[in-house]
Amino acid sequence: MIDMSLSPLRGQQTAEEILEPSPMSKLRRRIFKNHSFMIGAAILIVILVCALVAPLLAPHDPYELDLSKRLINPFWHDKKTDAEFMLGTDKIGRDYLSRLIYGAQISLLIGFSTILISGVIGTALGVTAGYFGGRVDMMVNFIINTRLAMPVFLVAMAAVVAFGASLHVVILVLGLFLWDRFAVVMRSITMQARDLDYVKAARAIGCSTPHIIIREIFPNVLSSLTVVATVEMANAILLEAALSFLGFGVQAPTPSWGLMLNEGREYMFFSPWLLALPGMGLFLLVLAINLFGDGLRDVTLERER
Amino acid sequence: MKEEAALEVVDVSCVFRVNQGFMKGTKALHAVNGVSLKIPKGKVVGLVGESGCGKSTLANILLGLQKPTSGNVLYSGSSADSFSQRHIARRIQPIFQDPYSSLNATKSIKSIISLPLRVHRVGAPADWDRKVYEMLDLVGLPRRVAQSFPSQLSGGQRQRVAIARALIMRPEVIICDEPTSALDVSVQSQILNLLQDLRQELGLTYLMISHNLAVVEHMADRVAVMYLGRIVEEADAATLFRAPSHPYTKALLSSVLTPDPHLGVPDTQLGTVFPNPIDPPSGCSFHPRCAACMDICREQAPQPQINGAHMAECHLDTAAAG
Numbered sequence: 001m002i003d004m005s006l007s008p009l010r011g012q013q014t015a016e017e018i019l020e021p022s023p024m025s026k027l028r029r030r031i032f033k034n035h036s037f038m039i040g041a042a043i044l045i046v047i048l049v050c051a052l053v054a055p056l057l058a059p060h061d062p063y064e065l066d067l068s069k070r071l072i073n074p075f076w077h078d079k080k081t082d083a084e085f086m087l088g089t090d091k092i093g094r095d096y097l098s099r100l101i102y103g104a105q106i107s108l109l110i111g112f113s114t115i116l117i118s119g120v121i122g123t124a125l126g127v128t129a130g131y132f133g134g135r136v137d138m139m140v141n142f143i144i145n146t147r148l149a150m151p152v153f154l155v156a157m158a159a160v161v162a163f164g165a166s167l168h169v170v171i172l173v174l175g176l177f178l179w180d181r182f183a184v185v186m187r188s189i190t191m192q193a194r195d196l197d198y199v200k201a202a203r204a205i206g207c208s209t210p211h212i213i214i215r216e217i218f219p220n221v222l223s224s225l226t227v228v229a230t231v232e233m234a235n236a237i238l239l240e241a242a243l244s245f246l247g248f249g250v251q252a253p254t255p256s257w258g259l260m261l262n263e264g265r266e267y268m269f270f271s272p273w274l275l276a277l278p279g280m281g282l283f284l285l286v287l288a289i290n291l292f293g294d295g296l297r298d299v300t301l302e303r304e305r
Numbered sequence: 306m307k308e309e310a311a312l313e314v315v316d317v318s319c320v321f322r323v324n325q326g327f328m329k330g331t332k333a334l335h336a337v338n339g340v341s342l343k344i345p346k347g348k349v350v351g352l353v354g355e356s357g358c359g360k361s362t363l364a365n366i367l368l369g370l371q372k373p374t375s376g377n378v379l380y381s382g383s384s385a386d387s388f389s390q391r392h393i394a395r396r397i398q399p400i401f402q403d404p405y406s407s408l409n410a411t412k413s414i415k416s417i418i419s420l421p422l423r424v425h426r427v428g429a430p431a432d433w434d435r436k437v438y439e440m441l442d443l444v445g446l447p448r449r450v451a452q453s454f455p456s457q458l459s460g461g462q463r464q465r466v467a468i469a470r471a472l473i474m475r476p477e478v479i480i481c482d483e484p485t486s487a488l489d490v491s492v493q494s495q496i497l498n499l500l501q502d503l504r505q506e507l508g509l510t511y512l513m514i515s516h517n518l519a520v521v522e523h524m525a526d527r528v529a530v531m532y533l534g535r536i537v538e539e540a541d542a543a544t545l546f547r548a549p550s551h552p553y554t555k556a557l558l559s560s561v562l563t564p565d566p567h568l569g570v571p572d573t574q575l576g577t578v579f580p581n582p583i584d585p586p587s588g589c590s591f592h593p594r595c596a597a598c599m600d601i602c603r604e605q606a607p608q609p610q611i612n613g614a615h616m617a618e619c620h621l622d623t624a625a626a627g
Contacts, residue, residue, distance in 0.1 A: 023454045197407035201470070204368045205421045206394030219411035 030299050037295020043288035051104040059086070060095035062102040062255045069093040074273055087277060090263060096274075099255040100281055106256045107237050107285055110171060114236035115229045117175025122182020123225060129183070130190025131213055137187070144183050152177045152239065160248040170249050174236050185228050189221045223300035230293025234286045241282055257282050310382065311346040311510040312367060312397065312478050317376030318534075319362050323583055334583050336362040337373070338534035344478065349504065349511040351525030351542065353518060353557065355579060359534040360514045364480050367512065369393040381477075395425065398471035402483035404463035408455040414466055415451040421474045440469040445499060461492035465499065472503065478510045485520060497523060518561050522546055530554045533582060533590045540615040550617045552595050589620065597621060 031037055050057060066089075073080045074088040074096070081088070087097040129140035156173045163169050193199065194217070202216050241258030243249030250256040252263070257278040264274030317340050322331040337359045344350045354360050365371035366378060369390050378385035380396055398421075401407040408417055418440055419433045428436070438448050444465040455463055464484065471479055484500065485493040497520065503509060513524050521528055522542060529539040530553065538551040549555045580586055586593050592602040601620050610622040 021457075023456055197401040197403060198409040200370065201399065201401065201407050201467075202409075202420070203370055203390075204394060204397075204399045205424055205470075206391035207420075207424050211424070216409055220409065222411075 027299065031295075034295045034299050036291040037299055040288045040291030040293070040295055043284055044292055047104050047285055047288065048108065050101050051108045054101045054105055058095075058098035058101045059084070060098045062094060062098040063253055064094065066093040071267070071271055073271070074277075088271075088273065090260070090274060091267065094253075096277060099260060100257075100277060102255040103257040103260060103278060103281060104285070106167070106250060106254060107240065107282070109167075110174065110240040111233040111237045111289075113171045114174040114178060115233045117171070118177070118179035118232060118236075119182055119225070119229055121176070122179030123186050125179070126183040126186025127190045127213060127217070127221070130187040131194050131209075131217065133191070133194075140183065140187065144180055147177070147180050150177070153242070156239070156243055157246075157248045160243070165248060165251050167250055167254065170240055170243060174239055178232050178236055178239075181232060182225070182228055185224055186221060189224050190217055193217045193220050223296070226300070227293050227297045230289050230296065234289040234293075237282070237286060237289075309346045310343045310379070312344040312512070313379040313382075314340055314342050314363070314367065314373075315377045315379065316341050317363075317366060317373045317378065319359075319366060319371060320374040332583050335534050335585070336582065337366065339376070340531075340534070340536050342529055342536060342539070344510055344512055345527075346477070346510055347504075347508055348526040349513055349524050351513045351515065351521035351528040352531060353515060353521055353528060354531035355516065357579060357582065358531045359582075360531055361482060363531070364399065364482050364512070364514055367478075367480055368397055368399055391425065394421070395474055396476050397478045397480060398474070398476040399480045399482060400464070400467050400471050400484045403487045404460055404467050405455075405487070407467050408463055410455050412454070413451070414453050414455070414458070417455070417466060418451075418469045418473055421470065425474065427474060436473060437469075440473050443472070443503070444469045459492075460488050461495060464488060464492075464496050468496075468499065468503070472507070472509075475507070476509075478512065480512045480514070482514045483516070484513075486515070486517060493520075500524070518546075518557065530557065533580060533585060535590065535618065536616075537591065537619070538615075538617045540617075544615055550615070550622060551619050552597050552621070553591050556594075556596070589618075 069082065069085070069089050070091055070093045071080075072082045072085050072089045072093075075081055075083075075086055077088075085095050085097070087095075087100065090096055090099065125140050125143065129137040152174075155177065156170070159173045160169055199212060199216060202212050207216070240249055240256070241261070244256045244258030245262045247262065250259055252259060260278040261275055264271070264278070267274050317337055318335065319337040321334045321336055323334045324331055340359075340363060342350070342352075342363075352360055352363070362371060366373050369378075369385065369388070380388060380393065385393065412420075415434070415437050418437045422428065422433050422436060434451075437451055441448050441451060446462060446465050446469070450458065450462070450466075455466070458466065479500075481500065485496050488496060500511070501524065504511060511524070513521060515521050525542045527539065528542045528545045529536045530545075530551065531537070532553050538545065538549065538554045545554065546558065549558055580590065580593060588604045589595070589602040589607050592598045595602065599620055605620075607618045607620045607623060609616050609618045612622075
């Protein structure tokens, strides 16, 4: 047996004091110094809260139409305004502010569920390919190339024609199609991590392969994963808006910002705010997500090196 | 006297298939080529050689991370085939060169050191913390680093963490793969002394892989010199450093830099070209760089000549013996 009670004198060998602050506090400081992260996060939080408490926030039912109150102008106009409808009404008299608020729900729902589906698919494929390499990598690369050879937009339209247009179909199609970037990025990052000594140490300790992939490698690729996720989320939101605008996405009367753009199209020259407001919503949301993602990248990747 | 071997490799070879490019097929790279080495219990065996000579591949084979193409690894006399990776893990642990990449940056020190306990479910989870603290004491780190992350520690401290992780399951053999070459000179000696102390206190067996001859001379009882996948000379450390017999060992020893600036860079007469291991030279693989090359060296590979505890693979010895 080995005697565990050894002299406490050894502790004196390292006189070096730990002066470095903990990674968490360093991270926190960097977050507060990063303007794009802070601005992006602020806008995102506002939109997120709007979407979450939409029923409390919206002054009207977004589906309730009143043909006698069609195309009321928003408050900054001189005539034909109504204090009850701050941002006016659309062509069949629905409150525009309420529809905008509920529209945020749809956009965020699409964004989050798409990256959830595509993130799981892409990360699983990418990490597997990167860790095992060789044949597995070749196979995954083939799948990625196959996916890249298919135009998302055309396939999405075909799917809508085949299965009918609905929120579920849009989410499913986007989720099953936007995983390529996840796979490519995760693959290359896992490849780098795989050859580092801590993975070798874990193997020498006797960790199982799933343990190494999930517990050792995955936390190290997480920050890159979140950055890709923000990019893809913005991408998904824009694609949904485009599909809805063309009539292949979310169907009326659901308040989707893309659909609202489409519905306002005919009134572009007489009531430009019908297009400007949902357009602004999309613009702000995508801008915020991209700022947030950029900031997140700066904040987290700095931490590693 | 016959010593009990903690770890032994018998005629181990490891061949990699190297892709020559699209549609050109593969060629064999003999990273390790028929190596036999015995690591006696409680002793320190040094393994020296240039980069690319197969030292690290041999280490991976010993750790069970790389299956040898042929040959056998024996753990305390029984073949490695009868052990699982988890079994091997409890007997043999590595210490790596670069403590910056050998610790997972996302884990706390406590979680890094206790990982082997958690993976092998050694003892009760309630004891794990206590064991981690004991290990920290043992390797000379203050207990409060348990909550820190690797990025908060210096290179020497990180290497101590790596040592603590390797020792927490009380393995018999530690494979040190250049344990000091990534560290500052001032920290190197601290780590080496720590390794020495731990060996005495815990009765460990070391395989010390290094290209730093001073480290090996300081630590090792026996030294093996590796060249292009083969062990070309093996002897007790004192003998080898006093009277090397293989020309490559002589060249290596003469390459050690001296502190005297007037002496300049020593001439090893090796030339600069390390042969391509995919296309090894004929005969003795060292002959293109050898100062004492004879005709026979170009045609015939030398057989190991064993003289007591001294083994060398060179035609010079064959000639002397014959």
